Amino acid sequence: MSLPASRPQTMAEKILSCRGDRAVYAGDLAVVEVDEVMVVDSVAQSFIERMERDLDARPRFPERVSIVIDHVAPASTVSVAQAQKEAREYAAATGVKLFDVGRGICHQVLMEEGLARPGRIVLGSDSHSTTYGAVAAFGTGMGATDIALAAASGKTWLRVPESVRVNFVGALRPGVSAKDAALEMIRVLGADGATYQSIEMHAGDRFTRGERMTLANLCVEAGAKVGLVVPGGEILTSYGYTVPDWVYPDEGAAYVKELTIDLSALNPRMSAPSEVDNVHDVSALRGLKVDQVFIGTCTNGRIEDLHAAAEVLRGRRVHPGTRLLVIPASSQVMERALEDGTLLTLQRAGAALGTPGCGPCMGRHQGVLAPGEVCVSTSNRNFIGRMGDKDARVYLASPAVAAATAVLGHVALPADLVNEQEGVA
Ligand SMILES: CC(C)[C@H](C(=O)O)[C@@H](O)C(=O)O
Numbered sequence: 001m002s003l004p005a006s007r008p009q010t011m012a013e014k015i016l017s018c019r020g021d022r023a024v025y026a027g028d029l030a031v032v033e034v035d036e037v038m039v040v041d042s043v044a045q046s047f048i049e050r051m052e053r054d055l056d057a058r059p060r061f062p063e064r065v066s067i068v069i070d071h072v073a074p075a076s077t078v079s080v081a082q083a084q085k086e087a088r089e090y091a092a093a094t095g096v097k098l099f100d101v102g103r104g105i106c107h108q109v110l111m112e113e114g115l116a117r118p119g120r121i122v123l124g125s126d127s128h129s130t131t132y133g134a135v136a137a138f139g140t141g142m143g144a145t146d147i148a149l150a151a152a153s154g155k156t157w158l159r160v161p162e163s164v165r166v167n168f169v170g171a172l173r174p175g176v177s178a179k180d181a182a183l184e185m186i187r188v189l190g191a192d193g194a195t196y197q198s199i200e201m202h203a204g205d206r207f208t209r210g211e212r213m214t215l216a217n218l219c220v221e222a223g224a225k226v227g228l229v230v231p232g233g234e235i236l237t238s239y240g241y242t243v244p245d246w247v248y249p250d251e252g253a254a255y256v257k258e259l260t261i262d263l264s265a266l267n268p269r270m271s272a273p274s275e276v277d278n279v280h281d282v283s284a285l286r287g288l289k290v291d292q293v294f295i296g297t298c299t300n301g302r303i304e305d306l307h308a309a310a311e312v313l314r315g316r317r318v319h320p321g322t323r324l325l326v327i328p329a330s331s332q333v334m335e336r337a338l339e340d341g342t343l344l345t346l347q348r349a350g351a352a353l354g355t356p357g358c359g360p361c362m363g364r365h366q367g368v369l370a371p372g373e374v375c376v377s378t379s380n381r382n383f384i385g386r387m388g389d390k391d392a393r394v395y396l397a398s399p400a401v402a403a404a405t406a407v408l409g410h411v412a413l414p415a416d417l418v419n420e421q422e423g424v425a
């Protein structure tokens with residue numbers, strides 16, 4: 001599958017050309033085949049309405065549509081329960097896939113189910129659908145109407161985005177994670193620094209699949225349409241993916257912007273309220289009293305994230321004035337964390353464990369914040385009112401920093417524990 005291109009192409013241009021019927025470049029209109037359409041619980045009702053009332057259509061390829069009940073799961077109110085009931089009925093009637101309460105967050109589930117793969121086009125009714133770029137899939141979020149059109153026709157059209165090239169060089173130092181690299185990238189780009197663009201990340205063979213998901217996930221916080229991590233070395237093949245040649249960008253492709261992030265110069269980072277690009281060194285915010293710590297979400301709720309938290313929390317206790325919520329991103333993550341004792345470690349440290357799903361990430365249930373409260377979260381958004389009251393404040397960080405903060409009750413680095421807590425005990 002490769003089309004003759006007249007000049008070198010970016011990764012976004014390559015994928016959209018090969019999945020459409022002609023070579024396209026930034027600014028062109030592309031019509032492409034859609035491999036997977038994902039609908040989340042909160043949008044399911046409008047999706048169904050568009051399909052049945054506006055389009056009078058059924059999904060053209062029901063096996064390519066997934067409904068995931070994850071944002072408010074289990075249901076919190078009667079109206080949420082009713083909407084979810086309708087989503088289940090719709091799935092049963094049309095034959096689309098249903099991932100029900102407890103299976104996990106849509107993006108994690110689609111990855112685990114192998115529905116996002118190199119070169120595929122995956123549309124989600126959720127902005128963090130950029131996550132699929134971790135495995136070189138063109139993943140992007142769209143509204144209920146566009147999602148319904150794609151489900152009804154099996155195709156979508158979009159303007160081919162310009163590309164920003166981000167080069168990751170050097171090696172992360174111990175205690176610094178992909179989340180810190182992602183926050184740094186958003187700081188440099190700015191919250192609207194890549195609006196409707198493709199962020200094409202060149203990292204060689206750095207970063208595991210999970211870390212690549214964290215990077216691609218955060219891309220939408222710079223406004224990006226898609227966040228593509230170029231497959232490097234044997235990374236993706238080691239997870240069993242086949243990587244077609246045509247997903248790789250060409251030498252000499254045109255970028256609107258290029259930046260380089262030296263991972264070896266990076267310190268643990270924290271995004272302060274109320275924009276994701278308000279990023280500082282954790283040490284600059286050290287000492288800020290914290291009421292709630294949340295470890296989970298599509299950004300950092302994977303097994304390696306829970307391991308990083310457990311490493312910090314093993315043999316320690318959450319600070320009495322602070323509550324720690326831990327929610328695995330999926331049932332598979334939960335199973336692994338049960339099997340290897342991670343959840344026991346976290347439970348013994350005083351964490352409150354939740355059902356796999358989005359949890360309190362967007363302030364709808366399971367840990368809503370009161371006025372004036374401060375939360376350190378491993379999620380991806382810290383907007384005003386995001387996790388509850390408009391006067392609550394959300395700080396974004398890595399799982400290790402979140403865990404250290406939970407132990408000390410104030411913003412802290414894991415290294416602070418050895419000095420402070422052990423000093424007091
Ligand atoms: C509810 C959903 C549509 C929303 C999104 O689009 O991202 C949510 O997942 C979020 O993180 O704000």
Ligand code: SF4
Binds near residue numbers: 357358
């Ligand atoms: S975990 Fe948070 S950011 Fe991710 S899909 Fe759910 S609500 Fe959105």
